[in-house]
Amino acid sequence: MKISLRREQYLELYYYMRLNRSLEERLVTLFRQNKVVGGLYSSLGQEATSVGTAYALEKRDWMAPMIRNVGALLVKGYRPRDIFLQYMARYDSPTHGKDGTSHFGDLKERHVISPISMLGDLIPVMTGVAIAGRYLGQNIVAMTWIGDGGTSTGAFHEGMNFAATQRAPFVCVVENNQWAYSTPVRRQVPIRNLADRARAYGITSYIVDGNDVVAVYRVAKEAVERCRAGEGPILIEAKTMRMKGHAQHDPAEYVPREMFEYWQARDPIARYETFLSRQGLWTEQEKQQILDRIEREIAEDLAFAENSPFPPPELAEQGVYCEDAYEIKPEWQRPIEEVMPPKASVQAVWQVEDFGGIAEGAVQVIEAAAAPARDGTGRRQVARTPQRGKKKLSARGKGR
Amino acid sequence: MAHVTFLEAIRQALFEEMERDPAVVCLGEDIGVYGGAFKVTAGLLERFGWERVIDTPISETAIVGAAVGMSYLGLRPVAEMQFMDFIACCFNQITNFAAKSYYRWGAPVPIVIRGPSGGGVHGGPFHSQNPEMYFVHTPGLKVVYPATPYDAKGLLKSAIRDNNPVLFFEHKFLYRRIKEEIPADDYTVPLGQAKVRREGRDLTLVTYAAMVHTCLEAAEQLAQEGIEVELIDLRTLLPLDRETILQSLRKTNKLLVVHEDTKTGGIAGEIAALVCENAFEDLDGPILRVTALDTPVPYSPPLEERFLPNVHDVVRAARELARY
């Protein structure tokens, strides 16, 4: 698939990544000033993944951001003020202070679904979005993100499997940023590439350098279009790095210093700046214009956010239930008759193609392709296991 | 008017709602080709096709999660739990995703999660439970538990048309045992309204689901002894129809609550608190509860019989209260 970008689009990608970072830097200041209510999460180092993937979506497509997808929210049309307001728990925030962080969405305009904190739960939900979109004839694609850690949940598996059986137009971006809170990927899964899991679901997957925004965009665009064409769900693993702790409170001392250095040298924004200059895609003046614009927008939006009031206490009691008067209307883009009887009626029998057997008496071995897990010391754990015995191992596990 | 079973009434509601509104779709395990473990969805696939009647993998979380996602695009999915016991597997999707969605960010989740529940059929610990109270404790959900074919049909229609996530419990003991004449035309029964099934002056008996029938039988017996029971069928547990309970209590001044759910944390405790807070000075006796034991549902018939409340238990408690 040939995917090309126009010059303005290259610059737009830069704008979003840079806005993502500047906005989060600003949030850190607010956090220190005690203006952020609750915890603050950073996507430093992951901007290319967030922005590049979301940039592949069209307006009609749907997405659900995770906590580190501020970039995706900006691409989908939210403004810095929305994010400031959410973190500051103000009345003008998209949730009016009822929820914080990236927990907000918009069914009508931007097609954004609010996540919940429980990791993995968005996977089945976005599968449902994809199925519903197809049913309504909207020809849309649903996308969400999940961390390396989040792929270990049951919901992730149930959702991916269901999406696969349904061939749902759903793109799942696994942001492998090497850490899940303090736990490295190796302790999360015993395989080298999270993308390998796609094989078990019988779906296509990609692995991409998550710090190269153009590569991320190209892969995402291809995946989105393949999904739209009806090829079924696609999993993209973006290899990247969480350059801060899990949240503001976490100094991430458990991350080897050399690892930070390795990834620091691959900072997605610095790399992209070099790329743009080398390719002659911008002038120094244009860069400055973008930076000035970002500074101005952030200042304006922050001023707005800081002037927004806290919600009135009585709001706490309102809106638990949706009133009957609220009209819920699906947007049909196919003739309704197609899904109504008698047109919809079918013969209810299963087609079972090859009856599921293998050659008589046959045996197949499928060797583990996985890299052996290593523990925190870097020594191979597998070699030690038989000597130490099960009991000791589990006792050690508990102590950690 | 037609004479139909509890199960048939539910099936009719699904049929008629799918016929009425193309936004209504069904999903669940073995609901399509097979027609559901209890055949509640039999015939739906033939009539409405593969897109609207979806056989899913055994993934309760995926079923409810996908239903939530579908509802965001304006559909009104009805998700089946093969047994309501398995709803524990998707607790998170229900209580954290569906229930809080509208409150948190204004996105309504018009889904129904329905399935067979309850004991008395020797289903053992995992096919007999009444898990409704896990959800009654969750603001944002509605919880319905009907007792008659008429109500089951009318309430399920209301549940499907409701803009909120509704849990619809179908007591499997009633599926084929209870029959009733129901009107042929489209009707609904509003959510959140209890029904006085029998009027009486001596004490108020609040119950729901299969216990309604147990209590009606008990009430007959008590009437022979001159004790007139006012029997309230809650029908909806959340939101609870407080007014009907309080109104009756203000008349009879005595309250007995009966449920098949276990005792601790059952709705009887909630109702007792409601009365103490709002009508303490109308009480002419203690509030009594007759419920299942605080144990898992045992398998062997003598054990299950011991576990479940029965007519005798209800009569004894009512007598004691009337005499008080």
Added chain:
Amino acid sequence: MPVDVIMPQMGESIFEGTITKWLKKPGQRVERDEPLFEISTDKVDAEIPSPASGVLKEIKVREGETVPIKTVVALIDTDGATTSAAEATEAEEQKPAETPASAATGAEPGPAAPVPAAPAPQPVAGEDGRRIRSSPLVRRLAREHNIDLTTIRGTGAGGRISKRDILAAIKARATAPAPSVAAGRPEAAPAPLRLETPVPRERIYFGRYEVQPLTAMRQRIAEHMVLSKRTSPHVYSIDEVDMTRVVAVRNQAKAEFEQRFETKLTFMPFFVRACVEGLRAYPTLNASLDGTNLVLHRELNIGIAVALDWGLIVPVVKHAEEKNFLGLQRAINDLAERARTKKLKPEEVQESTFSITNPGVFGGLMGLPIINQPNVAILGVGAIQKRPVVIHDAIAIRSMVYLTLSYDHRVVDGAIAHQFIGKVKSVLENWQENIL
């Protein structure tokens, strides 16, 4: 659907209220939040807004009746169907209009034989010391119908007095002849009037007269005054203060103040400010007595007596120590205004720690006020008048006022009282604060 209108709880310690006026008639339409009736409680008189829109279906508690909080006093039909409204009106007309004689406020003393004194509070135990077994319902009915439970034989389980027993007792009493003075036990006496009448009634009812039942508020005031006088040995100290400076400050600032802040400039905030200074210096006056404990309040919440056409109320300027001059003036004006329009919230007439009354506005040269319990002192402010006074052996014309302090001698002695007045006087005479 009918919606209950209930007697609201106008403060934590309030357990009953009197309906003084219905603002709607049965059958009339009322909007949600529209004033529906007026009540009077121990603490506050207020207009109560309707809880719902609809038609006032039935009034259950009539004007003048006192009922416990949370009692359903009326029903509103939210469907507002015209038929039910019509029914309600008809039903209303058939009922007798007067207040039933048993209502608390309606214990109207007629020329007939005096009613025996109020019975002792409801016993918790029978005569033989046995606990009476009843139920919440039975106890409520007993209270409402003023029935002594020791007089009823219980037929419920274990001899419990049941609903049936009490209903029988109520019915029996309704058909029984009215009790005479000579009868031993005052079964079914009307609700006691809490105000005592110290002289035989014949010495009150003679010649030609008209009987006016006290309004609920008047009764409360009367009770409170008797209580205060009975509780606190009052002592009075008087001093006069030269207000010339304050008068000048006020005259000079008045126009600009009122224009800029859109609120009236009165003398009251000057006095409040001076009292705040005085109370800071002599905190014993900002206290309450609980048995043998003196409770020294950290907050300076100043009650300000406001005269109303129908009585008197003392709304409270909370945390006067934290307010600047404008803040005080605004609070005073706002409270007074809302007192007159019956819009005070119950908490706004509670928790005073010291009070000020101002008989001077009615021209009184001075007054000796009664302490507002549970305060230990109250300041009376007389009329500000120009008078000749001797200053440095010369006669000058000065604006003078008499300040009177009534204080509870259980707690406060004359020395402290005079020092306090001295401080107040000094603040006023040497007024420093810029009020604009």
